[in-house]
Amino acid sequence: MKAIRNLTVGLAVVGLLGLISSAQPASEDQEEAPLAKAGGETVTLEGGQNVSLGELLQKWVEATGEKLIYDPRKVQGDIFLHAPKAGAQMSISDLLNVALGQYRLCLIKTGEFYEILPTAEASTSARRVTLEELAKAPAGEFVCVLVPLVNCEGNAMRGATQNLMSRQGGMCTPIGSGFRPSANTLLLCDTAGNLKRVVAMIQELDATPVSTTVVLRLSHARVEDIQPALASAGEVAGELSVRVLAVPASNQLIMTGPPGSVERLRHVVVALDVKTE
Amino acid sequence: MRAITRMLAAACLLPVLALAEAGVAQHNAPEPDRTVSLQQALSAHIDAAGAVGIYFKNSFQGEVTLSGTAPTTTDEKEAELEMVCKQFGLVPVESGGFLQVVPRAEASTVASFVPVADLPTVPPSRYVVSVLPLRNVTWMDVVQALPPSGGSSGLIHAPTVPGVLVHGRAQQVLRVVRTIAAIDEAAAVVSKVIRCKHLAAADIVEALRQSAGEGCTVAAVGNQVVISGLVRDVDALAARLAELDR
Numbered sequence: 001m002k003a004i005r006n007l008t009v010g011l012a013v014v015g016l017l018g019l020i021s022s023a024q025p026a027s028e029d030q031e032e033a034p035l036a037k038a039g040g041e042t043v044t045l046e047g048g049q050n051v052s053l054g055e056l057l058q059k060w061v062e063a064t065g066e067k068l069i070y071d072p073r074k075v076q077g078d079i080f081l082h083a084p085k086a087g088a089q090m091s092i093s094d095l096l097n098v099a100l101g102q103y104r105l106c107l108i109k110t111g112e113f114y115e116i117l118p119t120a121e122a123s124t125s126a127r128r129v130t131l132e133e134l135a136k137a138p139a140g141e142f143v144c145v146l147v148p149l150v151n152c153e154g155n156a157m158r159g160a161t162q163n164l165m166s167r168q169g170g171m172c173t174p175i176g177s178g179f180r181p182s183a184n185t186l187l188l189c190d191t192a193g194n195l196k197r198v199v200a201m202i203q204e205l206d207a208t209p210v211s212t213t214v215v216l217r218l219s220h221a222r223v224e225d226i227q228p229a230l231a232s233a234g235e236v237a238g239e240l241s242v243r244v245l246a247v248p249a250s251n252q253l254i255m256t257g258p259p260g261s262v263e264r265l266r267h268v269v270v271a272l273d274v275k276t277e
Numbered sequence: 278m279r280a281i282t283r284m285l286a287a288a289c290l291l292p293v294l295a296l297a298e299a300g301v302a303q304h305n306a307p308e309p310d311r312t313v314s315l316q317q318a319l320s321a322h323i324d325a326a327g328a329v330g331i332y333f334k335n336s337f338q339g340e341v342t343l344s345g346t347a348p349t350t351t352d353e354k355e356a357e358l359e360m361v362c363k364q365f366g367l368v369p370v371e372s373g374g375f376l377q378v379v380p381r382a383e384a385s386t387v388a389s390f391v392p393v394a395d396l397p398t399v400p401p402s403r404y405v406v407s408v409l410p411l412r413n414v415t416w417m418d419v420v421q422a423l424p425p426s427g428g429s430s431g432l433i434h435a436p437t438v439p440g441v442l443v444h445g446r447a448q449q450v451l452r453v454v455r456t457i458a459a460i461d462e463a464a465a466v467v468s469k470v471i472r473c474k475h476l477a478a479a480d481i482v483e484a485l486r487q488s489a490g491e492g493c494t495v496a497a498v499g500n501q502v503v504i505s506g507l508v509r510d511v512d513a514l515a516a517r518l519a520e521l522d523r
Contacts, residue, residue: 045329048320080337082330082376084323090374098331098373139373152438160435160442164406166386193373197390197406204392204408205440221498229496233505236466236494260412264468264505271470272498 043092045083052078053099060096066109070116077103097140101191104168106142119169123189131199139193142169147186147199152206154184160205164198166190213256214266221273223251229272230255230265311347314340318354318361319378322369325351328376337378339365356402359446368404385433385444393454401448406433409454410440413464422460423453468505469515476522478502484521485514 041063053075061068079099100106100116108117108125117125122142129143137143149157154174161172170190176183186202188195218226227246234242234257242257242265253269255262315337323330341364348354355369362369368384370377379387384404391405399405411419416436423432432453433442441457443450473481478497485495485502493506493514504514 048330050334080330080332080334082319082323082332084327084329086324086327088327088329090329094374095331098375098377101373102331102333156437160433160438163433163435164386164442167383170386191373194387200390201406201408201442205410205438205442208410208412208439210439226498229498229503232494232496233468233503236492236505258412261466264466268468268470268503268505272501272503276499 041092042089043095044087044089045081045095046087047085048080048082050078050080051099052076053103056092056096056099060092063092066114067112068114068116075103075105075116079103091138093138094140097138097191101140106140106169106191108142119166122169123171126189129192134192134195134199137192139191139196141192142189143192143195144187144189145195145199146175147188147202149184149186149202149206151208151210154186157186157202157205161186161188161198161202164194164201166194170194209259211257212259212262213254214262216253216255216266216269218251218253218269218273220275222248223253224248226269226272227253230268233268234261234265311343312340313343313357313361314338315361315365315367315378318358319369319376321348322351322354322358323376325354326376328371329374330376330378332378352400352402355400359402359404370404385442388444391447391450396447396451396454399447401446403447404445405447405450406442406444407450407454408440408442409457411457411461412439413461413466416441418464419457419460423456463507465508466505467508467511468503469511471502471504471515471518473500473502473518473522481518481521485518488517489514 043059043063054072056079057068057070057075060066079102081095097107101119104119105116106119106122107114108122109127110125119142123144126142126144129137129145131145131147134143134145154176158172158174162170165172165188171188173187175185175187188198190198223246227244230242230244230253234244234255242255242261244265245254245256246252247254255265257265316334317340319330319337322328341361343357343361348357358369362378363381366381367378368381368388370379370384370387371389372387377387385406388404388406391399391407393407393409396405396407414422416432416438419441420432431444433444435442443453443457445453478500482495482497482502485504489495489504490506490510490513493504493510495505495514496503502518504511504518506514
């Protein structure tokens with residue numbers, strides 16, 4: 001009787017194991033669908049499906065051969081990938097980076113290993129790249145870059161830039177604004193994709209010279225005669241003033257101020273510097 | 278016989294006319310309302326544009342009722358997605374090569390940067406950021422002069438740089454940028470040098486100063502008068518000088 005009972009229990013266990021083993025490949029097949037046909041670092045996405053971070057990490061390791069260390073308990077969750085019916089090819093690294101980004105996480109290389117950090121801590125370990133390297137960096141990689149400023153002051157630019165940085169982990173620090181103003185550089189940390197657009201905007205804002213200096217030698221008029229009129233014309237309310245210095249020894253004028261205003265005064269000088277009868 | 282022929286012809290024409298009328302009526306009839314979910318709008322755009330969307334499915338739910346014809350082109354589908362997302366305080370943006378849907382408050386941190394010159398070529402509903410350098414006015418001047426946008430687009434807080442960062446739908450950004458450019462242009466300061474023909478410049482300069490508007494300056498050099506200020510003020514003073522110097 002006991003032997004029959006043992007046999008029945010044994011068969012039940014075998015049946016259960018069989019069910020589990022047959023169920024596992026089926027579920028894997030289902031999850032394979034959105035990341036099918038992986039080739040090298042590129043995957044083909046089709047339709048829409050939830051994909052777990054764990055699966056993406058596994059695919060990334062297989063595709064890149066990189067070493068990864070992480071705590072699976074801290075890196076959990078699904079993300080919905082929605083690809084067009086016609087399919088789309090994506091880099092597995094870009095896919096992983098953007099998926100981790102949804103959970104405010106990022107992939108950072110420390111020594112030989114990659115690890116997964118909260119984006120809030122990313123600036124402490126992010127790779128520093130030059131502006132040239134930034135152009136080639138994968139969009140989702142967290143990096144730091146130095147942006148030298150030519151015309152704008154670092155603190156002033158920071159005020160505008162910090163509203164463009166990622167809410168989690170984006171960092172913008174001016175260097176050399178007070179103690180060493182000559183440095184006048186911004187240190188930016190964020191995903192390479194975001195930094196590319198932020199740097200483009202900074203460069204456009206910084207392209208307009210705030211101040212310029214022009215030296216003019218007069219041919220007919222004396223500088224001391226026209227200097228008061230220029231100083232008056234250079235202090236029009238609502239406009240930044242132009243500093244006008246006269247050098248009587250060489251009959252020259254030195255004008256410093258906003259480029260538009262200096263150019264306006266240069267035309268005034270040309271009009272005044274004429275032969276008098 | 279002729280009467281019978283006419284009657285037969287009329288009988289044949291009647292159904293044709295009735296069909297044509299029905300067709301016209303059908304054409305003029307308003308399109309039935311459509312219920313569109315966020316997912317449907319997103320799918321339509323993804324299939325048309327070939328983009329890959331990435332988001333949390335559970336937190337991306339909801340539907341709205343839309344009137345009018347269903348979108349057919351890629352741009353129309355993008356516009357419909359933008360409008361549907363807008364009802365939920367969301368914005369679809371392409372970031373890092375993926376289509377993502379973010380809260381409107383965060384849109385400026387991920388929206389594509391589009392130079393002002395390229396704005397007319399971007400689909401009108403796409404969320405973008407543009408930079409417009411300022412020559413004559415400050416960020417604060419612009420903020421005070423611009424009408425409220427109702428939260429659909431806006432200026433990024435940047436009072437200390439010589440330019441403005443405008444974010445919103447490309448169509449709105451283009452409109453705002455053009456308005457700001459006009460404000461900046463109107464504030465341009467000019468200088469005019471006018472040679473006196475009959476009067477001595479030194480005699481007339483004080484009278485001109487007295488009548489000059491605020492922010493306008495007048496100076497005399499030899500027999501010439503230098504007037505500087507806003508275009509309208511300078512033109513007015515130049516006209517007064519011409520009147521006095523007859």
